[in-house]
Every structure is written in C-alpha cells, then in structure tokens.
Amino acid sequence: MKQLKRWWSAGGGLLHLTVLLSSGVLRVDLDLYLLLPPPPPILLRDELLFLGPPASSAYELSPVSTSGGWGRAGRLHPKGRELDPAAPPEGQLLREVRALGVPFIPRTRVDAWLVHSVAAGDADEAHGRLGAAAASSAGGAGASLDGGGQAVQGGGDPQAARSGPLGAAEEEKALAEPTAQVPDAGGCASEENEVLREKHEGVDHSSQPEENEERASAQKENSFQQNNENENKIAEKPNWEAEKSTESRNEGISLGDIPLPGCISDGMNSSAHHPVTFSQAISQDVNLHEAILLCPNNTFVRDPVEKTSQPQEPFLQFNSHTTNPEQTLPGTNLTGFLPPVDNHMRNLTSQDLDLNIFDEIDLMSLLATENDLDQIDISQLFDEPDSESGLSLNSYHNSTSVTKFNSSPSVCEGATGYSSDYDLGAVGGYYQEPSKLCHVDHDSGFHGDLTFQHVFHNHTYHLKPSAPGSTSEPFSWPGKSQKIRSRYLEDTDRNLSRDERHAKALHIPFSVDEIVRMPVDSFNSMLSRYYLTDLQVSLLRDIRRRGKNKVAAQNCRKRKLDIILNLEYDVCNLQAKKETLKRERAQCNKAINIMKQKLHDLYRDVFSRLRDDQGRPVNPNLYALQCSHDGSILLIPKELVASGHKKETQKGKRKERRN
DNA sequence: TGCGGCTGTCATGAA
C-alpha cells in the first residue's frame, strides 16, 4: 500500500503489468499517468463493451487520483510490484489494455480502467477505489487517497463504498442488456468473467443490489450530465460554429503540461471552476500521447510481421515491452496505431509542436489508421455499378490516393472495429446525444470528439486479424452477435447515400450534411486545417458540390412544380372567370334585348299617340323621333335622319383618322 | 417489357 501511495503521489509512472496466462506470463510495462482532476463519476460504463476478461490476470488498478487536483496517479499496475515514479509520462493505457488481450472495445480510458478493475483477479480493491473516486468526484470533492485510505480499500467512504458496486451494477446492467449495449455481450463473457463478476458483486453490493443499481443509475445520469455538459454546449452547434471554441480549447494543450491541472485545454483550464470530466481528461491524454507519438526513445519497435510485409511502413509502433513475446496474446499487436510521421517529428518536444500540428497529427493518425482499413471497400465503392458520378469517381482512382492509402498499411492489419463504427457516426449526418453513444457499435462517438473537441480520440486498437480475410474487427464477434452486427452494418450501409458511403470509406470526419451546409469559409478552413489527402479533398468538394446541386435541383423542381401548379390554378381561375363573363354577357344581352323591346314598345306607343296638324296619326315608317341637345323631342322625317346619320358618320371617321 | 414519375448528377450560364 505504501508503494501504491508513493506511486500515486508521484502521479503515476511506469507500471509493470503482468498477466498470468495459462500458457505463460505476459508482462507489459505501462507508462501511465493520470491527467485527472478529482474524477467525476465514471459514467461511461454504458459505453463499455465488456466481452470478458483475460483468461487470467494478476494486475490491479492503481489508486485514482484523489489528491484534490490533477494528479499523475491511478494506473494499472501488477500487484506487488513497485512502481517507478520517475518513469516518463508516456501513458498508453488503452493500448496496453488492448495489449493485454482484454477482449473488449474500450472507448475511453475509463473503459479500460473499468475493464481492468473488473477483469483483474483482485478487482475488488480496484473497483472500490474506482468507485470511491467516482463517488467522490460526483460529490464535487476529490477523495484523497491519503486521506481516504479506506476508500482505497473500497469501503471507507460510504459514498465511495457505494460507488464501488456502482461500476459493478452498471456492468451488470450492461451485461444484462446485451442487445442494447453489446450484442451478445453476455455470451461473449467468459465463465471467468462471470466468476469475477459474481465475486465482485458478492463483495460489493450483494446485499443491496437494487439500491446500488438505482444509485448507479442516478449517479450515472448526474455524471453523464456533467460529462457531457460542456460537450453538449458545443454539440448543440454545428461543427463550424463550434470550431472556434474547439480551437481555443486546443490551444491550451501543451505537451509539457500534460499532467498539470488546467493545462489540457482552455476548456480544461476552466476545470478549476468547472470540474473537468473524466472522459475529457482521459481523452486529452490519449490525444496528447498520440500527438507526441510517444517516441522519445527507441522503445518503439515494429512488429516483425509488419516489417516483412510492409517494409515501407512509416508508422511507429508501440512497444508493449512484452518480455515474453511468444506469449503475446492474439490481437495484442500494437502496431499500426500511430500515424506516419517523419522522423524529425519524433524528436519534437512539446515546445516544438504546434497545436495545430496536433490536430493534423491526430487527424492524420485517425485518417491514416482508418484509411487502409476499407481500402478494398473503397475500391468496391468506387467501382460499384450504381456510381453515377463518372467525373468524381474517376478522380478517386489516382496515384495519390493509392500511395497515401498504402502509406499506412499497418492499419490493414490493425483491425479497428471501432473505426468503422466511428465512421458511421461521422458520416451519419447528425450529432447524436452522448447518451446515445452507447450504441452497440458505438458509432457516433467520434463525431462529437472530432468535431466538437477537435481532439481525435483514437480509440483504435490495431490488432492482428485472426484470419487473413478478416475485416476491420478487432476481435471476432461470436456467433449471434456477429450476425447482428453484420446485419446492422449492412442495413446502415444500405441506408447511406453514395456520398455518405464514400465519405465513410475515406473516413471523412464530417457528415455529408455538415459538409454541404457549412459556410464556405468554414469549409475552406477545414480543408486547409486538417491533413487531408487529395482524394479526401476532392471527395469533400464533390460531396459539397453534389449536395448543393442536389438541393438546388430539388428546389428547382419544386419551384417548377409550383409554377406549373400556379399556372394550372391560374388557368382554372381564368376559365372560371371566362364562364362568369360569358354568363354576364348573356345576361347583359338579355337585358339589352329587353330594353330594346321596351324601347320599341315605347316608341310605338309614342307614335300611336302622335298626331299631325290635321289630326291624323303619324306614320312611324316615315317619321322618327330624335332627341335634341337641349332635351327637346323632335319629330323628323326619316330622310333627314338618314342624311344626318351619314354626315355624323363621316365626321366620326375623320376624327378617327386625325387621332 | 415499356412507360411515366422521381431523383441524382452533370454541364452550363448567370449572379
């Protein structure tokens, strides 16, 4: 315990992790440092895809930092081994965990922690500490390891004691919901896992499982809210809107300041006032480690297989310090994780590296490690018969793309089950709520990480495929779950548009919708900011062009349809108006005829009453009545009326000619 | 199998 405390106080360091296997001993030296503030509740259990612990293990989790600040502590280390506090801060927890052969898909270091805690043979203590840390952070106060030695034992602080089973309860929940969280996760869990779990539950919360579960759920919700509060603030905005904030956050990253509180980012700096989430701290750690490439020395070795198969492989490879390489577990290959970087990059110090480079490196790492995964898929996609875009698709087959894809061949072997899913999230189009990130394929985690934090959490674990023809799966999905997964992926791919599939294949870390809708300035800045291959840039531009043109075409057709409909409506209106006018005309004609008839009758009546000088009736055929200008009525012979009509008619014609 | 509608895409010109 003293060693633990000493190691804890030192902020971590080199950990010697030994896994006892039935066939031998696998020793892994881990350089682990915590970048954690008083850890908030660990709420990422729902993201944990626990598929079972190693066959046998004998490692434990070092105390979580509880010194009230950002401490370098809380590492995995083998039981009974003395920790090296002077070890350089080169933590690669997840990779080491993966190197241990823990068959799960960790999304964050928290996951790895939890897995280790559960998977460890003596997981009770670790879980207790973990739970204590989670509970203490949930309470807003970091439970000091020194001051909370009981918490280390997993039972000192009542809250911590409750949090110990919290992890187990959530784990149990995760295991109890295999279809929702992990397909057939229960089936994947080994019997030893069950034994461990039962043991763990029996120690921690067997007495009050329901209460613990409720508390776990409550704490999960609270901490999830805390965890995602800041992210959601950004996530609510489009990526381009969140770009500035993320940039500012990244500016706070300094390699030399990794373990120090408030140095992770601007957002993290605010942790002095706003507790930094566990996942954030961890994620930053991952990012920085990836950015610095973890290669201050020559500890990186290439996998022999990689050397032979890919002699030009530019990727650095992580040395797990496996003392017994022959006992390396299947899938413990750590090669191909790091992005291709020039040698001079390896020698860069924290002061040398610009933060923008970090982003590029991260994206480069991301893209490079992901790119070649689906190289075959890409070719298939581009050769697909339904590819209508001759122009764009032709451009996909350029030498640049081939070269760049081949530049990261190690990833082909580094199976990344997480990567493909990650793309699903990236290309999905819309940011999903963090609470929804617990998808079985954890498909949307990247989106938020990349676009809203601009810190690319490369949780990819490059494991050698178990079979030559294996896909990007980091491990084999057993039986039913694999079918479910494949079916899900098929359905997902089927629902994707062509550009979405292309973007997915090229691992464009933006959704098609974002690419299309983001302002041109943001788009251009994105192109210039990230390390994108020509192929990716071309694809991005094509996606944007096609997307905008698609919308324009839709608008055009809609507009055309509206015009047609309006014209039809106008035609109907005009026809109705015409009918109305016809009816009015008929009515007017009818009225005119009536008026004429009345006038004729009146005329006859007037003539019948007229008498000449001799008292005889006036013949209407010889005379006509005419109104003068003064209103008087004159009886004029029709001959004069006819001549007068001719004169007036001629005058009118003359006037018309003049006009 | 042909047809019409819908949709995506490209080419082109205008703003």
Added chain:
DNA sequence: ACTTCATGACAGCCG
C-alpha cells in the same frame, strides 16, 4: 477567380 444558384438534359431506379 471563385462560389453559389438555377436549370436543362441525361441516366438510373421504381411502381
């Protein structure tokens, strides 16, 4: 010069 928009034309898909 670049981007966006509008639109005709074409092709593929589908009922």
